[in-house]
Amino acid sequence: MSTRQGMSLIVKTVTNIIVGFIFIYGVYIILHGHLTPGGGFAGGVIIAGAFILRFLAFGSGAKSEKKSLNTASMFESAGGILFIGIAILGLLLAGTFFLNFLPKGTPFYLLSAGIIPLCNIAISIKVGAGLFSIFLALAAMKYVMED
Template structure:
């Protein structure tokens, strides 16, 4: 994939950190404000898509990032199932909220909901980024 012009690269350099930070905020505050794992995961996938579209990429780099993103997707799925199984082991009920609730309306509250949000965020972000790589990247270019 070829990169874009200098203007696009400079603007991308400026905004990309803020978008990533916004995605993290959406994931971590998913139990207090609108958002959550799904929205934040898609925003974080969008950060990497923006970086790829603006800067372009080489064949080796794309192979590496597709491997890394599929590893991260599996890690997210295993984390989500692991939280559910931990509830089964500790209390005997699948997906039971086994962590103490904490004070309401604070960041550290709501038991397993923030942990599930983080797992889903990793999973959705990595999964959508690997869909983008498979459909748009240089590695799979069509042979005429």
């Protein structure tokens, strides 16, 4: 990897330190979505922001961009299928689309609220990968223009 790619050394060092914390914060927002403000959508966007920060600071070539775009699209579809899968599972197990079929648990505990945490995780994968693939598609436009 050449050092000329991406931004300056200062930006790269700061990004290296901070990007993991942003990612962990996004995961926290998702997993506590049924207890505190936040949830799948906000957490997914924060995770996409971590990826975009890394991408902007370090840069990448046309080939790896294409590969990342394919991976992000795949993750987005997987998140959508997971979300609908949870809904259809409710239909199969108890006869209602989107039924909260899991046990409710004790309120204010991490493992509570039935399917709501699972739905949050599915939505976060979908939203995060979707926004990142929009960003990648816009960034890959540069190479299309150059051809």
